[in-house]
Amino acid sequence: MKTRRMDPITFEVMKNSFRAMTSEATALVIRVAYAPPITEGRDISSALLTSEGRMISHGYVDTAAHFGTFEEKIRTVLREIDDIRPGDTYIMNDPFTGGTHTLDVALIRPIFWDGKLFAFSTIHAHWPDCGGHIPGTFDPVATECYAEGLRIRPIKLYEDDKPVKTVFNIINDNVRTPDERMGDIYAQYYANKLLETRLVDLIRKHGKTNVENGIEELFDYSERIFRKAVDELQEGDYEFEDYGDKDVMHPKQPLIKVHCKLTIKGDRATLDWSESDPAPISSWGFARAALQAANYNGTLICFPFIANLNHGVIRALNIVSKKGTCVDIEEPTANAGYASGAFEKVVHATMGCWMQPLSHVDCNRIHAGTVNLCNCIVGGYNPKTKRRFVSYNWLEGGQGARANKDGPSFKLQLYGSGSSNVSAEILERWYPQMFTHVEAVVDSCGDGKFRGGFAIQRNYTVTAPMSLTIHGDRGEVTPPGLGGGTNGGANRLVLNLGRSDERELGLFAHQVALKAGDHITFLSNGGGGYANPLDRDPESVLSDVMDEFISLEKARDVYGVVIKVIDKEALLYEIDQKATEKMRGELGKKRLPVGLGPGQVHPFGQKIICRAHSN
Numbered sequence: 001m002k003t004r005r006m007d008p009i010t011f012e013v014m015k016n017s018f019r020a021m022t023s024e025a026t027a028l029v030i031r032v033a034y035a036p037p038i039t040e041g042r043d044i045s046s047a048l049l050t051s052e053g054r055m056i057s058h059g060y061v062d063t064a065a066h067f068g069t070f071e072e073k074i075r076t077v078l079r080e081i082d083d084i085r086p087g088d089t090y091i092m093n094d095p096f097t098g099g100t101h102t103l104d105v106a107l108i109r110p111i112f113w114d115g116k117l118f119a120f121s122t123i124h125a126h127w128p129d130c131g132g133h134i135p136g137t138f139d140p141v142a143t144e145c146y147a148e149g150l151r152i153r154p155i156k157l158y159e160d161d162k163p164v165k166t167v168f169n170i171i172n173d174n175v176r177t178p179d180e181r182m183g184d185i186y187a188q189y190y191a192n193k194l195l196e197t198r199l200v201d202l203i204r205k206h207g208k209t210n211v212e213n214g215i216e217e218l219f220d221y222s223e224r225i226f227r228k229a230v231d232e233l234q235e236g237d238y239e240f241e242d243y244g245d246k247d248v249m250h251p252k253q254p255l256i257k258v259h260c261k262l263t264i265k266g267d268r269a270t271l272d273w274s275e276s277d278p279a280p281i282s283s284w285g286f287a288r289a290a291l292q293a294a295n296y297n298g299t300l301i302c303f304p305f306i307a308n309l310n311h312g313v314i315r316a317l318n319i320v321s322k323k324g325t326c327v328d329i330e331e332p333t334a335n336a337g338y339a340s341g342a343f344e345k346v347v348h349a350t351m352g353c354w355m356q357p358l359s360h361v362d363c364n365r366i367h368a369g370t371v372n373l374c375n376c377i378v379g380g381y382n383p384k385t386k387r388r389f390v391s392y393n394w395l396e397g398g399q400g401a402r403a404n405k406d407g408p409s410f411k412l413q414l415y416g417s418g419s420s421n422v423s424a425e426i427l428e429r430w431y432p433q434m435f436t437h438v439e440a441v442v443d444s445c446g447d448g449k450f451r452g453g454f455a456i457q458r459n460y461t462v463t464a465p466m467s468l469t470i471h472g473d474r475g476e477v478t479p480p481g482l483g484g485g486t487n488g489g490a491n492r493l494v495l496n497l498g499r500s501d502e503r504e505l506g507l508f509a510h511q512v513a514l515k516a517g518d519h520i521t522f523l524s525n526g527g528g529g530y531a532n533p534l535d536r537d538p539e540s541v542l543s544d545v546m547d548e549f550i551s552l553e554k555a556r557d558v559y560g561v562v563i564k565v566i567d568k569e570a571l572l573y574e575i576d577q578k579a580t581e582k583m584r585g586e587l588g589k590k591r592l593p594v595g596l597g598p599g600q601v602h603p604f605g606q607k608i609i610c611r612a613h614s615n
Contacts (some may be wrong), residue, residue, distance in 0.1 A: 005213040011221070013206070014214025018057035019308060021198035022046045025123060025191040026059035034183030035128050036430060037392050040422040043126035045539040048195060049074050051110075051117045054311035056215055061418030064300075065100060065339055066124045067309045068293025073439020074120050077108055077154045085207050086112045089158035089189055091167070093540025094151050099341075100290045101336045102130045102149040103137055107157065107185070109192035113203055113532075121195035123188040127181060128377075131174040135390045138471040140508035142283045142334040143249050149336070150174045150533040158189065169435065176379065176388050222312030227267035229303055229315075233357035238262040240352030240604050243596060244326075244347040245476040247280035248508045255477065255596075256280050256326055258345045262353035271295050271350060272320040273327045282508075283334035283471070284341035285326035294343045295319050297415045298350025302358060302365050337471040339415075340373045344473070345498065347415055347567040348480060354484070355608050363403040363610035368452055368528030369479025369602075370407070370414050371397025372473030374491050374507060376522055378514070382432050391431040395419055397524030398445055398453030398488055400479060403610040406540075407527035409440065409453035409549075424458070432464035436519070441489065443554045444526035446478075447599070454549050455489055459497075461519050468514055473509030474525050480602040485529030486558075489598050492523040528605065534558050534584050538575050546573055558599075560584035562574035586608025 025046035045062035053074030132149035244256035259275040321328035399407040424435040444455035479488035540559040562579035566572035
């Protein structure tokens with residue numbers, strides 16, 4: 001163990017200063033940017049890194065999908081920018097040299113002290129459109145990355161704090177809503193400058209040596225905590241698989257497998273993805289930097305006491321991948337759909353591996369699969385503003401059940417825990433959409449002794465012609481249940497539900513033409529359940545029925561709880577004890593089907609059972 005460089009009080013000052021300044025930068029972008037996915041949805045992150053590209057800190061509410069890419073971005077800047085100077089700011093979004101997908105755009109600024117490069121700041125934000133032939137850039141039928149909008153390796157956007165006009169012109173001429181993008185750029189630029197100011201102020205106040213020592217001690221501290229936690233787990237190999245619904249552009253549309261093998265030896269851990277499927281034809285996989293981000297995200301969910309990601313954790317976790325697979329794609333493989341595709345599956349497979357040894361130690365850190373992102377985009381001409389528009393939407397849904405409690409409902413994805421939804425009121429104000437109702441999806445939870453959280457549906461009518469594209473997943477392979485609990489409900493997108501022209505659009509719909517008056521119903525996943533549904537407390541089943549979260553039929557046929565309705569309006573319900581006892585006896589003779597879809601028991605997840613002495 002390395003010798004500590006500073007006293008505990010100074011260390012806490014440094015650690016919290018780094019976190020505070022990155023959080024303040026994120027808050028500035030949220031307040032100043034234009035695009036609702038940034039200002040309302042908070043698809044944004046800020047980070048501080050050393051001059052060599054080692055990650056120091058990120059903000060409190062930042063998007064975890066970005067975190068693992070920061071170091072690779074800075075290494076790319078150092079490799080490709082010959083003359084790094086004060087006052088310069090670079091822009092990049094290239095997925096193959098440190099990005100995620102083209103829509104996640106990073107502004108990066110070098111920070112100098114006493115004439116020498118000391119650190120880098122970076123601000124990431126998801127732009128609702130980055131060009132390409134479809135509004136919103138997402139293209140579920142793309143077979144090459146060249147169809148997915150403007151792709152930028154690190155290039156100077158500001159020189160000596162003056163805009164580089166030619167670069168601004170290139171961006172302005174290649175996106176659909178340039179006024180919005182310029183507003184987002186300015187917000188990201190000034191957030192970088194704020195980070196620079198705060199770090200320089202910290203050096204002035206405490207001295208360069210103290211700040212440098214604080215950075216190194218933070219890395220050592222995080223690494224010590226993580227390695228100690230790993231060392232307490234049983235050595236061995238642990239495996240988990242998850243799947244994408246389909247390679248939509250493959251003639252046979254097969255499932256896409258991600259396979260993780262966790263090896264623990266002492267305080268060292270390796271996550272090996274070599275047995276994952278080859279890169280798909282369609283836009284689903286991701287490159288190495290995003291794979292790292294998903295590994296760190298899934299790991300820190302299982303080790304929440306480590307708090308924020310930094311280089312100390314990064315250097316303590318070994319990640320192995322094979323070039324050309326779906327989790328380590330190469331150019332020209334399409335990848336805009338990475339977050340709804342490979343990223344979420346890798347997070348769950350990572351967690352599925354860690355939860356196996358954790359099940360012997362701490363059952364509080366076992367939880368089933370959660371809602372999967374679906375990118376739903378409408379675009380066209382807004383007659384009210386007389387401008388083109390792009391509206392990017394996603395849904396909250398059900399989180400997975402724990403080994404000791406039900407999963408929360410109406411929450412965002414695990415890697416977007418600091419993000420939010422974009423309210424109906426904001427969407428109606430900006431775009432020709434009118435929401436009719438937002439409500440829970442009945443019977444959408446994965447079932448178990450502890451059920452998953454419930455899905456949500458948003459319903460809106462379009463008030464002008466527009467096109468719709470969705471790039472999603474988990475309509476068929478749904479959030480995994482654990483310990484014998486069932487998988488959660490499916491994502492769906494329906495046009496004109498209940499009308500004569502009702503149409504199930506699926507999760508890979510491409511440029512669907514909508515006319516004024518068409519109605520969209522967008523439904524999310526429910527979370528996976530934990531343990532046998534027949535072991536659930538009948539009173540909890542009754543409560544869910546009274547709240548109209550589950551139906552009387554599901555209560556009877558899945559949970560074996562027979563409920564009499566005495567007066568629905570007065571909320572007078574009663575459990576038929578004798579009928580329930582008989583029903584549970586009959587259902588107990590049957591086995592729930594094993595599979596990957598809703599209501600089935602996940603073949604890998606069923607093996608993850610709480611074995612610790614106490615919760």
